[in-house]
């Protein structure tokens with residue numbers, strides 16, 4: 001697929017971050033887009049903002065849909081086919097995702113299952129609903145967003161990330177398994193798995209809201225401790241970002257700061273990430289790493305799989321590679 005012009009793309013989680021940028025860039029490149037989000041107002045705004053930059057004849061629509069509910073995915077499919085007067089779709093970006101369910105050992109079961117439901121079952125239901133329409137395209141591409149947590153199952157020292165990693169490993173495994181299945185049974189469709197490193201978006205705040213948690217200023221001590229576990233707190237104290245005898249107020253301030261810094265101090269912005277994803281899809285790649293951090297981590301884990309969770313060895317090897325690359 002050398003150009004997106006004249007195609008119809010589906011983007012889940014189109015209301016924010018990389019999804020919103022995919023909607024904007026696809027539309028600007030002449031591709032009609034049907035975007036969904038469980039946050040209906042956000043996706044309506046994203047669709048309306050993308051439309052003016054699109055060439056004549058391109059339609060951008062926003063739809064309300066929680067991808068973890070199969071009936072809602074099927075309703076979204078039927079709604080977009082009607083609004084776009086279409087009998088097939090050419091591209092599906094299964095991008096919607098949330099964080100949460102960090103600790104399997106200590107955390108609430110609901111947060112774990114909510115994260116897994118969105119990040120895994122959402123991708124599964126979307127693939128089920130849209131594969132026949134990609135086959136009907138004659139030249140379809142299914143693009144599933146995993147993460148570096150799809151090949152490295154941790155947030156780093158003291159920061160377990162169990163539900164998210166389990167779901168993102170599943171997305172990566174499913175997508176890779178489809179390569180041969182499609183080659184054998186539906187060669188007019190191909191797949192790609194997207195594995196971003198750190199991209200500056202509102203995913204931390206959006207995930208907190210998706211998990212039903214209030215703004216940091218309203219959070220209880222137990223809720224704060226769930227989001228900033230003891231191991232992470234030790235790291236924050238060491239980095240001078242939190243006093244050793246942190247009060248509840250300190251934790252609230254730090255959480256707000258973490259959400260903002262995640263968005264504002266990332267090595268890559270959402271628009272740059274979307275461009276990398278679209279370039280990867282156009283080039284025919286099935287494996288799209290987004291960001292230098294993702295590429296370095298991927299190389300380090302592949303080089304020494306046994307050291308993946310031995311942070312000193314892993315980070316040491318990454319620093320060594322970075323020095324060599326810098327000459």
Ligand SMILES: NC(=O)c1ccc[n+]([C@@H]2O[C@H](COP(=O)([O-])OP(=O)(O)OC[C@H]3O[C@@H](n4cnc5c(N)ncnc54)[C@H](O)[C@@H]3O)[C@@H](O)[C@H]2O)c1
Nearest residue numbers: 013015016017018038066067096097147198199201203206
């Ligand atoms: N930002 C990063 O550093 C990063 C890194 C690796 C992977 N990812 C993955 O990239 C994808 C996009 O993340 P982002 O950073 O742009 O986040 P984001 O929060 O900015 O955007 C995600 C969008 O998905 C929507 N969404 C969440 N749950 C949904 C549901 N059940 N149904 C429909 N829509 C839903 C949200 O409302 C939001 O608009 C996610 O799958 C995420 O896991 C992000």
